[in-house]
Amino acid sequence: MSFTVAIDGPAAAGKGTVSRAVATHFGFAHLDTGLLYRAVGAKVMDGADAVEAAQALMAEDLEGDLRAPGVAQAASRVAVDPQVRAALVDFQRAFAARAGGAVLDGRDIGTVICPEAQAKLFVTASAEVRAARRYRELCEAGHEVTPEAVLADVKERDARDSERATAPLKPAEDAVVIDTSEMSIDEAVAAAIAVVAEKRGDRA
Ligand code: CDP
Secondary structure (H helix, E strand, O other), X not given: OOXXXXXXOOOOOOHHHHHHHXXXXXXXXXXXXXXXHHHHHHHHHOOOOHHHHHHOOOHHHHOOOOOOHHXXXXXXXXXXXXXXXXXXXHHHHHHHOOOOOEEEEEOOHHHHHOOOOOEEEEEEOOHHHHHHHHHHHHHHOOOOOOHHHHHHHHHHHHHHHHHOOOOOOOOOOOOEEEEXXXXXXXXXXXXXXXXXXXXXXXXX
């Protein structure tokens, strides 16, 4: 039986951490759909055509370091293109429909990719909190960044992701919004698990 959890939200909101924890808790598979766009963005940085890169994307393209800030910007630029997005739809929907349950995180999972998802979450936080968390992550991963540049990146991508015509970033009407600005990771994870458990009809 399939059960789809859609987790959307702006840049660096903690979707990845929450999604992995939800997937582990319920024994579901997890797909970070941002990686698909990052992989296409990385190929464009290497000179490829965005649409061709999206159409030819393979599993091994998702390996390697796609977390660099430049790749995030390239991802958000290719993500504006409806043809790039269209090329990635089938893979995401097939993943969502797999037996045993799936968690997908991104920008348009609850609105466009899986509008029928049984549980929808919109994980967000203030731009300042998100940028501070991402700054720490990038520093720990050895990237040379400044807090100012990370905040500017987060704000620029949010604006581009929200204002694009195709599949803009926004909560689905039936999404539960979790604002993690004042929450610890454990609190955010617990809130997300509680929503999914309720949608599944689990007993407390
Ligand atoms: O980890 P972070 O939230 O910073 O970004 P990401 O989820 O890896 O996504 C990188 C970029 O891919 C975003 O800024 C979006 O432009 C794009 N994206 C998208 O358009 N749709 C998705 N479902 C996932 C990502």
